[in-house]
Amino acid sequence: MMSSFLFRAMDARAGIFLAILGAAIILVPASNLLVPENSPFHVPTYAVTLMGKYLTYALLALAVDLVWGYCGILSLGHAAFFALGGYAMGMYLMRQIGTRGVYGDPILPDFMVFLNWQDLPWYWSGFDMFWFAAVMILLVPGALAFIFGWFAFRSRVTGVYLSIITQALTYALLLAFFRNDMGFGGNNGLTDFKDILGFDIQADTTRAGLFAASGLALVVCFLICRAVTRSKLGKVLVAVRDAESRTRFLGYRVEHYKLFVWTLSAMMAGIAGALYVPQVGIINPGEFAPANSIEVVIWVAVGGRGTLVGAVLGAVLVNFAKTWFTAALPDIWLFALGGLFVVVTLFLPKGIVGTISGGWTALRQRKISSDYEKGSDEPPSTPPQSPSAPANIIHCEPVARFPGTTKPQPAE
Amino acid sequence: MARASSLLYLDGVSVSFDGFKALNELSLTIAPGEMRAIIGPNGAGKTTMMDVITGKTRPDSGDVYFDGAVDLTGEDEASIAELGIGRKFQKPTVFESHTVWDNLELALKAPREPFATLFHVIANGEKKRIESLLDLIRLGNKRHELAANLSHGQKQWLEIGMLLAQDPKLLLVDEPAAGMTDAETAETADLLKDIAKDHSVVVVEHDMAFVRSLGVKVTVLHEGSVLAEGSLDHVSADERVVEVYLGR
Numbered sequence: 001m002m003s004s005f006l007f008r009a010m011d012a013r014a015g016i017f018l019a020i021l022g023a024a025i026i027l028v029p030a031s032n033l034l035v036p037e038n039s040p041f042h043v044p045t046y047a048v049t050l051m052g053k054y055l056t057y058a059l060l061a062l063a064v065d066l067v068w069g070y071c072g073i074l075s076l077g078h079a080a081f082f083a084l085g086g087y088a089m090g091m092y093l094m095r096q097i098g099t100r101g102v103y104g105d106p107i108l109p110d111f112m113v114f115l116n117w118q119d120l121p122w123y124w125s126g127f128d129m130f131w132f133a134a135v136m137i138l139l140v141p142g143a144l145a146f147i148f149g150w151f152a153f154r155s156r157v158t159g160v161y162l163s164i165i166t167q168a169l170t171y172a173l174l175l176a177f178f179r180n181d182m183g184f185g186g187n188n189g190l191t192d193f194k195d196i197l198g199f200d201i202q203a204d205t206t207r208a209g210l211f212a213a214s215g216l217a218l219v220v221c222f223l224i225c226r227a228v229t230r231s232k233l234g235k236v237l238v239a240v241r242d243a244e245s246r247t248r249f250l251g252y253r254v255e256h257y258k259l260f261v262w263t264l265s266a267m268m269a270g271i272a273g274a275l276y277v278p279q280v281g282i283i284n285p286g287e288f289a290p291a292n293s294i295e296v297v298i299w300v301a302v303g304g305r306g307t308l309v310g311a312v313l314g315a316v317l318v319n320f321a322k323t324w325f326t327a328a329l330p331d332i333w334l335f336a337l338g339g340l341f342v343v344v345t346l347f348l349p350k351g352i353v354g355t356i357s358g359g360w361t362a363l364r365q366r367k368i369s370s371d372y373e374k375g376s377d378e379p380p381s382t383p384p385q386s387p388s389a390p391a392n393i394i395h396c397e398p399v400a401r402f403p404g405t406t407k408p409q410p411a412e
Numbered sequence: 413m414a415r416a417s418s419l420l421y422l423d424g425v426s427v428s429f430d431g432f433k434a435l436n437e438l439s440l441t442i443a444p445g446e447m448r449a450i451i452g453p454n455g456a457g458k459t460t461m462m463d464v465i466t467g468k469t470r471p472d473s474g475d476v477y478f479d480g481a482v483d484l485t486g487e488d489e490a491s492i493a494e495l496g497i498g499r500k501f502q503k504p505t506v507f508e509s510h511t512v513w514d515n516l517e518l519a520l521k522a523p524r525e526p527f528a529t530l531f532h533v534i535a536n537g538e539k540k541r542i543e544s545l546l547d548l549i550r551l552g553n554k555r556h557e558l559a560a561n562l563s564h565g566q567k568q569w570l571e572i573g574m575l576l577a578q579d580p581k582l583l584l585v586d587e588p589a590a591g592m593t594d595a596e597t598a599e600t601a602d603l604l605k606d607i608a609k610d611h612s613v614v615v616v617e618h619d620m621a622f623v624r625s626l627g628v629k630v631t632v633l634h635e636g637s638v639l640a641e642g643s644l645d646h647v648s649a650d651e652r653v654v655e656v657y658l659g660r
């Protein structure tokens with residue numbers, strides 16, 4: 001049972017993608033650590049860290065694509081789960097500082113000493129142990145998503161209403177984390193980290209290790225997403241995306257399905273945040289900003305909603321462009337991003353990967369048909385074998401509920 | 413007929429939308445194994461009745477019982493489907509970005525919980541069942557086609573196939589022949605008669621030739637309640653029925 005579950009995760013496209021990712025995981029750190037600095041093949045440490053950051057963004061995009069691309073839940077609040085995972089990691093890193101802080105307190109982080117706190121708040125205990133922090137990285141975003149989803153999906157909040165409350169969720173957390181008495185460092189957040197698992201966080205080797213860890217996390221989560229979306233459960237998710245109320249009439253409890261992928265996705269976002277923080281060296285409430293979540297949706301749209309490779313590609317490409325733009329033409333980045341979204345929505349509604357694979361299928365179809373006309377015996381109805389067609393960005397499904405909001409009936 | 417021996421039992425069911433009574437004290441009983449045709453002019457409340465039975469709409473008042481004992485007004489769509497009531501919609505609704513095969517696989521009677529479907533591996537028995545359904549609905553050569561690419565009539569048939577795949581005790585079929593050619597309509601009637609051999613079926617239809625070819629008891633709905641009931645000849649001899657159909 002388990003082996004067929006994993007086997008489903010593989011096919012040619014996934015294979016190529018994983019091969020590229022695997023090569024990057026090995027070659028980038030190697031050319032940073034092993035190749036001499038004056039060689040053209042040397043990758044400088046700042047670039048390793050930058051690419052590591054892209055990989056964590058790619059993982060976040062993957063998480064968003066899982067719920068949006070496959071289940072039609074347009075989350076505009078996934079940065080909240082990302083940031084919570086990041087804070088959990090940040091708390092661990094803060095407690096590793098020990099007496100090396102400005103105030104030299106062995107237990108209390110600097111900001112608590114500054115606020116004249118005498119004791120560590122109860123919710124900071126345990127974070128000196130990595131395993132505990134690792135559990136919290138999954139548990140905190142997962143639990144929040146579960147509770148949020150439990151109420152939202154049970155009361156059948158869908159479409160734009162759901163998107164709005166996910167924005168409200170991340171905004172509420174933004175405001176909460178800004179407050180000093182929350183105990184998370186207020187608007188300065190958590191920073192000045194020294195080491196992680198005993199390794200100096202600034203060291204080239206640690207940076208390379210974090211890059212590799214981000215790549216590995218992406219590979220594992222990609223395989224999980226792949227196995228989930230190609231299973232029968234994945235087919236149910238696409239059914240929910242395309243015709244939610246029909247799925248209910250078949251006997252599927254739609255809210256349970258949504259809750260499952262929503263929670264899974266939030267945990268992946270948490271992992272992404274946890275890997276992001278040691279690489280950028282800071283986590284502050286700005287990560288909860290509503291605009292961040294919206295940006296993730298744009299990455300996914302650009303790469304191709306409903307294609308896992310597309311989500312990863314979109315995140316990397318858009319962030320690469322962002323890095324370039326914010327250095328060269330900082331003032332126009334937001335306009336460029338907005339323009340990109342408009343262009344993709346109008347001209348590439350399936351995103352880059354969706355458009356390419358759609359074009360490929362059509363080409364193959366045409367070739368098979370013309371071969372058939374020339375007298376080959378293969379019948380021309382070779383199908384697009386995908387378990388589901390890549391989704392369009394714009395997707396409006398009318399909300400069905402009790403009287404007053406039933407699906408519009410066609411004229412009889 | 414008594415509630416205890418009925419398969420479906422509606423008593424005094426009313427539904428109103430913003431003051432407009434779509435169902436008005438509707439009472440109707442279907443016996444186990446029965447096939448029943450429901451006719452009535454547009455807006456008579458036929459679709460609303462199906463919405464009430466399948467849990468999409470809650471009645472303002474009245475009783476709805478399945479199998480003599482299960483109160484359907486307290487259940488939601490998914491559990492009503494699990495109890496064994498399948499529904500074909502007036503507008504064909506299939507999963508457009510899934511293939512014909514996947515549509516049937518999703519409908520197939522099997523555990524419906526997320527963890528069961530996550531680790532589900534299609535069994536040989538299931539494949540055979542899907543194959544035989546594909547034959548029945550004549551979509552065998554379209555099995556890998558996306559449902560979005562089917563014609564209207566093919567979608568109707570696919571939806572009937574999905575209904576059968578669920579293996580329900582009671583099938584509710586809303587206007588199966590809408591938008592079909594005469595030949596397709598006749599085939600659909602044959603298919604439904606075939607299905608009715610081992611299922612209970614409630615079929616809503618406008619097409620009188622279709623209803624006649626079914627040859628079953630007919631219930632005429634009008635303004636949310638039953639106007640007449642009996643054989644097609646019996647109800648078409650009823651003056652009020654003629655008046656409703658031919659206009660006042």
Ligand SMILES: Nc1ncnc2c1ncn2[C@@H]1O[C@H](COP(=O)(O)OP(=O)(O)O)[C@@H](O)[C@H]1O
Pocket residue numbers: 403404405406409412429434452453454455456457458459460461
């Ligand atoms: N969700 C709704 N909101 C408001 N009015 C509705 C709704 N559903 C049905 N109706 C009204 O109830 C009446 C019965 O509709 P329906 O059951 O679809 O009729 P039929 O299927 O017999 O043609 C119609 O007048 C229709 O406009």
Ligand SMILES: [Mg+2]
Pocket residue numbers: 412458459460502
């Ligand atoms: Mg109707």
